[in-house]
Amino acid sequence: MVEFSLTEEQRSLQDLARKFAKTEMLPVAAACDREGRFPEEVYRKAWELGLMNLNVPTEYGGSGLSVFDQCLIVEELAHACGGMTTSIIANCLALEPILLGGTEEQRKRTLPAFCASYHLASFCLTEPGGGSDAAGLQTRCRRDGDVYVLDGEKSFITNAPHAALYTVFATLDPSLRHKGITAFFVPREAEGITPGKDEDKMGHRASSTSTVKFDHVRVPVANRLGADGEGFALAMQTLDHTRTPIGALATGIAQAAVDYAGDYANKRHSFGKPIGEHQAIQLKLANMAQEVHAARLLTWQAAWWIDQGQRGSLESSIAKCFASDAAMRAADDAIQIFGGYGYMKDYPVEKLLRDAKLTQIYEGSNEIQRIVIARELLSRYA
Amino acid sequence: MSSSVLVVVEIRNGAPVRASLEALGVGRRIAGPPGSGTVTAVLLGSGSESSSTTVAERGVDKVLSVADPRFDAFHAVVWAAAIAAIAREIDAGTILVAGTSNGRELVGRLAARWEAAAVNGVADLSLAADGTLMAVRPVFSGRALQEVRVDQTRAVLGLRPNAFTAPEPSGSKASVEAHPTPDLGQLPALGVVSGFEPAQTGSGPDLSEALVVVSGGRGLRGPENFRLLEDLAGALGGAIGASRAVTDSGWKPASFQVGQTGRTVSPQLYIAVGISGAIQHVVGMISSRTIVAINSDPNAPIFKVADYGVVGDLFQIVPALTAEIRRVRGS
Amino acid sequence: MELLVLIKPVPDPETRLRPNAAGTNLDTDGVKWVLTGYDESAVEQALLLKEAIPGSKVRAIAFGPAPRTEEILRSALALGCDAATWVEQPADTPTDPMRAAAALTVACQKTPFDLILVGKQALDDEAGLVGPALAERLGIADYGPVVDVRWDAAGRRFTFARAVEGGSDRVSAPTPLVVCLQQAWNDPRTAKLQNVLKARRIAIDKVTWAEVAAGIGSAAPGTHVTAFRLPPPRTGAKMIEYRTPDEAAQKLVRLLREEAKVLP
Known part of the structure; x- marks a missing residue:
């Protein structure tokens, strides 16, 4: 059975997110982008309204939403600002390994604090030496009695300078490749943690990104998620759950591109009529609209599949890859429709392109997504 | 429909407010020329006697002044009770109220009291051949216009300030009559106005009334x-x-x-x-x-x-x- | 303290207005109905009072057709109202603001109250009749447009500022009372996600049309809308061509006097 209509409950979640995006995010989006400012007041408000820890079950005080419902919210937020959305949903990514791999005791020890007051968490997987090749990570964890000692550096970590907790993936021995990777959660207070300076990025400039150095950081065994060597699988499982919302984030950016371009096409005149009456513009708008529609449906389908308890690697890879490419094309076309104005920072569409670009790169580059898709496909014919 | 029109004239700083004078002109228009229908103006409160003279020169047939200080502070419930009683007394068909802050509040209350239809924010008013009142009013913050037909024989209409022209003083003067305070019936417990705080809007006229x-x-x-x-x-x-x-x-x-x-x-x-x-x-x-x-x-x-x-x-x-x-x- | 707040579903302020085919009303096809404007400020005021007066409860009441009316009651519940009453208006039943006031009176009479809060007017038809007409039917005093309603526990009165031309009156009034609220002065809150979800599970009380009709009689409404149209589009300004500021001023003043006739 297929059901494409949203419930009243889902519609009200959408409305809430849309209202927040419009009243809290959009008014500061351009300035934050220009200044590279991390709008903590927006994030606090998002937390207050329950828009931050969407995936944390209600028993720990979170919002306890299905992946599908998370996607509805993420799309609405990203319509106003992709960068802020990334920072808002970074907790979902960072806390997901605890939800998936943590014991009840570990969940109770960590999650309620994030729901009771405003705290950020960061997911630390990528390293300066490589992101896509996660099995080749170099950050070391060495057992020393009741603790592990972490040494290494993570890079491109969202919210890292502001985080209260890091979920860290480290290896017992790099030669073990994925079999050596082990996951931990590490509070910011632990000695030896140094977040780097905020990166000066092309887009997502309202989000904060930096390196994190771990220098002889002692982490109790009680903070290990799962067993030794189970970290790689946990990271992959986590990304299976959070990849689809990235598709929704890209869909939000793409929809914004369509909305700005459609509005402009009706208002801007050339050759004596609104440019929307020229076929050259109509064809662009039609393509954009088709792709956004497809991106949304792929995202919904992947989310639904995961909510059915399926792994959804293939579906979420397709959704994330397609939606982020669609966002890139839609932003590009929107700029073209705006013409010279589109290239100016006074107009909102060039930011969409810069924000969309990241969605093709992070949480598994689109090249990796395509490899996943192809492997899955080929295995069916093997 | 009775072609007797009652116009509520509001007094501020010792003089009728301009929006009320505008209502007098509308009253004359819908009542028809003198002789065909009557326009009665009613003024409430201590200042009503002195303001009556100005009103009497503006094409009305009669001015009623109820110089009772109980009307000095505006309580919609008190005003509605008095005006409804006077409307019954003179067998009015239409009551016109200027759309001031007080007037806008009065319309609904008065209509409920007098068992009449009500239209607020009227920017244009016409009389169909059969005597039916047709009002035009801006809605959606002026982004659209609504035409409203009054289907009842009694109606209270609130008029938008500045939408109508106030009649100039004419040579003829209507009779001014001191009217006793009507029976207000059982009034509920009222509020007490304890002070006035002027808005910080400079020395000119009030923003919402300025020409x-x-x-x-x-x-x-x-x-x-x-x-x-x-x-x-x-x-x-x-x-x-x-x-x-x-x-x-x-x-x-x-x-x-x-x-x-x-x-x-x-x-x-x-x-x-x-x-x-x-x-x-x-x-x-x-x-x-x-x-x-x-x-x-x-x-x-x-x-x-x-x-x-x-x-x-x-x-x-x-x-x-x-x-x-x-x-x-x-x- | 028992607080009632009366609300009305209105089209989202960003709706592109279009008359229906008959030209008698707004084309409501695809319109999103929301709790906003004066009503939103009234709800916020009710919730502020509830927070300030221990043991208070807020009930939201709305008259209108399903499902839009239920939806805005859910919005009010998500914001923190404790209960909600839907006063049924069957589709195709003609109504007008005075009729709405009468229907809402029936609902108010079914529940105890100390204070009724209502938007000074709705953002769509801007009639501003419901609050005062309802107060008259209930036989209690009303004040509007007001802001900043507070409870004076010692004096057992509500105090507020009532906007009048040139300023505002400080007023205090005993219960029971109707206040008609000004909009956009109290920065209405946004519902929390958890409360949005919880609000869906609260049962909404219903006052049926039969009950309403029994209370208000069967007479037709006193007015009906015969036309709904958009004002002629403004075609853009006549631009003043000039070489010096003085020339611009002279040309403009001449146009204002002779063409627009707005300067004596």
């Missing part, structure tokens, strides 16, 4: 430059307004704000200076009769809604305009 409004926006660059607008408003006898950008920046108090979240104004002349014309602002002034925009940006959306536009440096245009208005007005 001319001069509004400033971000283009003024700073609160000190409102002096230019005050000079212009002074020359025109107008009030000062502001865009949301100005009140949000604290250049002017919120009471100056014209727009969706501020005041709605509909003066004869609205001059927007250095205001880009965001929809937020426009809905608050779009029903002004004539709109002038002065802005340095030829693409500012304000020029789409204005009747006359001047593209240029407001710091040069506004003083020149003030001087020219002073010149033609001979002051």
